[in-house]
Amino acid sequence: MWKATIKVMLKKSVLDPQGQAVQKALHALGYQNVPDVRIGKYLEVKVALADRESAAAQVREMCERLLANMVIEDYTFELTEA
Amino acid sequence: MWKATIKVMLKKSVLDPQGQAVQKALHALGYQNVPDVRIGKYLEVKVALADRESAAAQVREMCERLLANMVIEDYTFELTEA
């Protein structure tokens, strides 16, 4: 069994209105020293497979098919034994 | 300058409808070997401070004040020099 921790972020070129709004809010709260905020998704997905290789392949496939929207998002992931 | 990567997740005791829906969708796509999915937020926040200690303190404060809702969410973060 593997646990994949997946980060899905908007591509750099794509507007992140949420990140911008949060950055502004942080400034208003007095945290002027925050020059950048980006907000994405974080997923923990368990996969019942024995070897790391095939787990990685499946996670990659699941990301591209469903978990990330490849038109506007990028993803990265890590695997740990679970 | 530090980059904080922050994960905000619903507390274990709180039902995660989005995680459940994604799990169902993964099963429908044929990934029956996925016993658990949890979904949260992932934030990248830059902080212009010199030492790690004060950066960590500020990130913690920002999380508790704004970035996470401690009633239903937990957060963890990591700092890397940026």
Add this chain to the structure above:
Amino acid sequence: MKFGVVVFPGSNCDLDAYHVIRDVLKKPVEYLWHQEESVSGFDCLVLPGGFSYGDYLRCGAIARFSPVMSAVVEMASRGGLVLGICNGFQILLEAGLLPGALYRNTSLQFRCQFTHLVTENRSTPFTGLLEPGRVLKIPIAHGEGNYCVDPETLRDMQERGQIVFRYATPEGETTPEANPNGSMWNIAGVCNERKNVLGLMPHPERAGEAALGSTDGLVIFQSIIRHWEDSR
């Protein structure tokens, strides 16, 4: 008695709350810009529905830091009446004026529809005029109205009468089918211990005229007015 309707950037039911108070209930009402630091002169504040700050991050999370909110908190602590509707409810939760949290509907979709409500506590300033057993028909319109609180707090709230409205069938039964968003215990609206702050997801201001399909929302505003008059 004077009402104030707080306007946050992104509020959009401010207009509707203002309209029902001024044109239907014929009571004095003014808008209050979120940067206002004083709320003196107002007897009841309404935090209206909408998408303050786009609902980015979490609903109500950013708005609760607006300058006006310190004054709202202060007014609430003096026993002043505060009514949070939908996004306003979310803001009150984020500000800690009410217990619990609201998150994604279990359907993961926005829902705009009429719901029916039963009243658990008829002795709050907001429910005083409700006849026993009356079921209110009031619409909801939200994507994050799933109320959640830890079990101990829920028990305390039940004991203290802080659960005010629950989703029900038209006949008044609080069945799972009548629950539009997955809320714990079908909760639609709660108040604070002192009962002077109410938050609810349904929109009473949208149920103020027969042309809109229901006038059941009026009783909430009328109760507020009666309570204020009685307490003078």
Add this chain to the structure above:
Amino acid sequence: MKAGIWRDLGLKDSEYEMIVALLGREPNFVELGMYSVMWSEHCSYKNSREVLRSFPTKGERVLQGPGENAGIVAIGDGLAVCFKIESHNHPSAIEPYQGAATGVGGIIRDIFTMGARPIALLNSLRFGPLSDLRVRYTMGGVVAGIAGYGNCIGIPTVGGEVYFDRCYQGNPLVNAMCVGLLEVDKIKRGRAAGVGNAVILVGARTGRDGIHGVTFASEELTAASEEKRPAVQVGDPFMEKLLLEACLELIDNNDLVGIQDLGGAGLTCAASEMASRAGTGMEIELDQVPRRETGMSAYEIMLSESQERMLLVVEPAKEERVHSVFRRWGLDATTIGYVTADGTLRVRFGGEVVAEVPARSLAEDAPSYCPEYREPAYRQAALQLDLSGVPDVTDPAAALGALLASPNIASKEWVWRQYDHMVRTCTVVLPGSDAAVLRLRGTGKGLAMTCDCNSRYAYLDPYTGGKIAVAEAARNLVCSGAEPLAVTDCLNFGNPEKPEIFWQFREVVAGMSEACRALGTPVTGGNVSFYNETNGEAVYPTPTVGMVGLLDDIELRCTQDFKETGDLIVLLGETLPELGGSEYLAVLHNQVCGHPPGLDLEKELALQKTVLAAIRRGLIASAHDLSEGGLAVALAESCFGKCLGASITVSSSGLRMDQLLFGESQSRVLLSLPEGNLAALRALAAANALPLQVLGRVGGERLQITVDSRLLVDLPVTVLREKWQEAIACHMK
């Protein structure tokens, strides 16, 4: 200039030569980019302009016809209604949520640009069959995107239509309509008048998104589209809400000389159109444009289609006031240039002039083409329908159930319950009736609005299909008690460079024009969306008609639901032996063929007059237009709202049973009314020479249809309603 580089930007060789002739020199790369977007089909209407001239565009009430950002029609009391529909098909095909969301954002800007407060949204959607996974993903995303934007900005989405057909599988249609309200003396136009006035850019910062979006919209979708697509735009409805409030505040104070949104072709389009309309020029300093990304070139800044931006022209004396209003709303506003007298759009960047072209040449001088046209070969075969090979319906109850569960007829509640259709508390007829009705506070009046098109008809017979789209929209308004005012249209077609497609286009527009003339509803604006093809297969010609109507007395509004047990049920109009192009043939016999129903505009007018007069006299309890599924479906739908049964008896009088129950003959309306009002209704119908048939009564819990004394349908309303209600939701689970 590298030979042929213009071709990569979508310009023909002859167009490049025109540009050289206009400038008296070769354009530089920035200039070439500007021409390429302004002369794209999307911006210049170069293939459609001539044909569109046949639309009637004038009328007593019309204050603004085509040519501005949206049309405007007077409605009395010093008020006017402003409305427009626009497509966002290709972006929605690639990224359903954001594509649809930004489509909504764009159409809202078109409305408040004119000085109007947006009060309602509608949408017309078309997808492939719901059995397809990708289609369900697309539909889910599109609906969520429309909801995400409209709900957040606080404008109710009150109506629309949704259809499913294989022809839309790879190329869904997403048309968004916005309706706004304004005072007649506050109309704003996109004009850069007044030499020396400041040009101010407000709203979101400019990024690299959507560069060449208009060129993309002017090509067919192919496998390569994935790579070619411009960076997809992400909408920010919160930003637009602030922008909307700030702009309306300034307009209300009369602080603006001109205003225009930045849509397709971004700054290039807004600057050149505003200058061109006013006969002025403009000088712009790109260094001043606030940017979201580093290292952007002049080309990118001029062509960016970043959302939620507006361009304003302001007198110098009012500049500071304007800036302060935006500051209060937390928005960036930057003076980026000024209006000049010489008609030239001059762009500076990094201290150099990077573009210098006549503004008018960008906005007005695009070539106009008259593409070849030819009747498509499919047509003669498709029009053939030999009914002798189609057995008449043997189990009408089962057929009715199948039709009610067909996604094209089934309840669209799964869609509209995701839209906030109540915000602003003016929606007095919610989604689910023939048209939505909004009250106009403080006047006692109301507006009805609808979107309609049956593209199957338009495919089989484009001329008739165009006519019917207009007539059906008007009929839906009339059934709500409104007088139809005017039309906005979204013409979705395939590649106009194919003679068969252009033939469809010409026929449809001719049919629509005829209907608009006959019904007195001029066209005040619209949008043409060509190149709706995947791998060479075009969608059905789909001329979506958006229409707005006026109710003088909001109390006299009408809905399609039966109201009272005992009311009489009456059919106005005539059922003809027609079955071609019907939903019945498609669902029960898997055939799309035959002549669509005919439309006699005189009869249509007589019908609409009668219905409107009857509703206005308060004679009518319910009115429902007969459309897909014919009489039986309309009857069932009228039962559903209040879950009231009905019992009717009809005689077949020579018609086949399927024609009688499910045929889609035009110009028919199903009414219910108290028995005491029948005589007055008869008199009205007789005065208009309109056939009237009393069919039966409202009441009970069952729908019963008797034909020639045989009880053919006898089912509980709840059973039928469940099929109808659950069909789409079941697919989308």
